[in-house]
Amino acid sequence: MICDGRGEQEQGAVASQLAVDFISKALSSNRKLFEAFIEDSSDQKRHEITELIEDVIFKTSYQISKKVSKDSARRKMGSSLSLMLVLGKHALVANISDSGIFLTRGGEIHKLTNEYKLDSDKSDKTQLALRPVKGTESEFNLRDTLGYDGDISLELLFLELAPGDSFL
Secondary structure (H helix, E strand, C coil): CECCEECCHHHHHHHHHHHHHHHHHHHHHCHHHHHHHHHCCCHHHHHHHHHHHHHHHHHHHHHHHHHHHHCHHHCCCEECEEEEEEECCEEEEEEECCCCCEEEECCEEEECCCCEEECCCCCCCCCCCEEECCCCHHHCCHHHCECCCCCCCCEEEEEECCCCCEEC
16 A cells, blocks of 8 residues: 655645555454455455445545544645555555556556556657656646545456566
8 A cells, every 4th residue: 555645744644644544444454354355256245345445445535534624724635545455366456646556467567547657758668657647746636635525536446466467
């Protein structure tokens, strides 16, 4: 899990720490569900895990937004989230904001999340250059962070793992 705080340095640190603490606690308390999925990766179990992760992420965002609403100096406080859970032969990827997750498989790089894309304008293909889809950092949208008081943009993906897979 990677949580990158948004807002002034102190505010961003508070938001990202709240996210890590809340999500870690929720995942730990649901360990049996994850273990059950490893034993039986049925569509029903996959659905239960997806619902759990969505619920945990939205509750995390709500907890951060409560902190924001109590202190006007924190009105731009938030956190991005990139989360990957390895569950036996499967992985669940969740992403909010400008962080991204990539899979390398069979010598190729696959973009698993949509917020960043490969910079196709780079002439030196040995360098992996990233740029935000929405423009520059100054165009940052608070709806794409944990802590936004409203609907947030959440990407969720389940995938089957293959030998040699690695993630960035």
